[in-house]
Amino acid sequence: MSNSYRNVRPEIYQFNLGKFRITNILDGYFHREDMHPFTATNASAPEIEKIAKQHFLPFPKLEHNFVPTLIETSNALIAFDPGFGKRAPGPSAGWYNRLLEKTGYSPEQVTHVVISHGHPDHIANLTTDGTPTFKNAEIIISRTEFEFWSGDSPIPDFRGPTRKMFQEVVVPLADRCRFVEPDALLVNGITALNAFGHSAGHMAFHVESEGAELMLLSDTIAHFAVSLANLEWQFSMDDNPEMAITTRKRLVEMAASKNAPVIAFHMPFPSVGYIEKTSSGFKWLPATYQMNI
Numbered sequence: 001m002s003n004s005y006r007n008v009r010p011e012i013y014q015f016n017l018g019k020f021r022i023t024n025i026l027d028g029y030f031h032r033e034d035m036h037p038f039t040a041t042n043a044s045a046p047e048i049e050k051i052a053k054q055h056f057l058p059f060p061k062l063e064h065n066f067v068p069t070l071i072e073t074s075n076a077l078i079a080f081d082p083g084f085g086k087r088a089p090g091p092s093a094g095w096y097n098r099l100l101e102k103t104g105y106s107p108e109q110v111t112h113v114v115i116s117h118g119h120p121d122h123i124a125n126l127t128t129d130g131t132p133t134f135k136n137a138e139i140i141i142s143r144t145e146f147e148f149w150s151g152d153s154p155i156p157d158f159r160g161p162t163r164k165m166f167q168e169v170v171v172p173l174a175d176r177c178r179f180v181e182p183d184a185l186l187v188n189g190i191t192a193l194n195a196f197g198h199s200a201g202h203m204a205f206h207v208e209s210e211g212a213e214l215m216l217l218s219d220t221i222a223h224f225a226v227s228l229a230n231l232e233w234q235f236s237m238d239d240n241p242e243m244a245i246t247t248r249k250r251l252v253e254m255a256a257s258k259n260a261p262v263i264a265f266h267m268p269f270p271s272v273g274y275i276e277k278t279s280s281g282f283k284w285l286p287a288t289y290q291m292n293i
């Protein structure tokens with residue numbers, strides 16, 4: 001790994017949505033050399049190379065960002081998928097706790113931690129050295145997701161460490177958890193959306209304040225260019241690729257029809273944009289200044 005993680009880059013981004021304050025934090029990134037097949041297992045390498053060229057991306061190199069969201073409402077501070085924490089596999093990730101301090105929020109102020117799903121980049125920071133990182137927070141997770149990883153249903157070999165981490169990190173916190181179903185109201189203005197497929201009980205979220213809307217797509221889309229170019233392409237990290245495609249079509253259509261901003265955990269920082277419907281598919285339009293004007 002190069003030392004490029006020392007480069008100065010934007011790491012925190014804030015904007016208001018109605019009366020809510022939204023903060024995106026760059027927990028970090030991985031650099032990979034396998035844009036194909038990582039982003040689309042059932043596409044050909046030349047197909048992905050073509051998409052990369054269209055977006056001026058250095059195929060087959062890839063930067064995969066990790067972007068947790070915090071939402072401050074009138075009476076709650078909700079941390080969605082608060083990153084790797086101390087369990088980060090290298091220095092280019094695990095920045096969340098350091099950057100949270102910079103925002104002016106403290107871990108003790110967090111009232112709810114919402115877990116979209118049980119993969120390591122989304123759960124690892126729930127504890128630090130064996131104690132809860134967010135001491136006063138209720139943890140919200142889909143019941144389906146919790147039952148899947150805490151049980152012994154069959155998983156591919158590469159998900160063994162995922163289950164092990166889930167059982168180490170999340171299961172001991174079960175008495176702090178609120179288990180929810182899709183469409184549950186999490187706090188006023190924030191509703192869970194069924195996004196099953198990326199994992200067994202994966203959730204996305206709809207946020208609304210004073211009529212202003214936002215969708216958090218979690219891992220429904222994994223790469224800003226590839227995932228939206230062809231909704232039939234399968235992401236290598238999807239646990240149930242067929243179900244993930246059905247979900248992606250439904251939620252991408254919903255996001256495009258709303259004219260509302262979208263955040264998704266692995267979009268390039270600051271991970272805020274719009275999904276535009278084009279004649280051939282969909283397109284990610286990164287937000288510029290419209291959120292802060």
Ligand SMILES: [Zn+2]
Nearest residue numbers: 119121219265
């Ligand atoms: Zn992820």
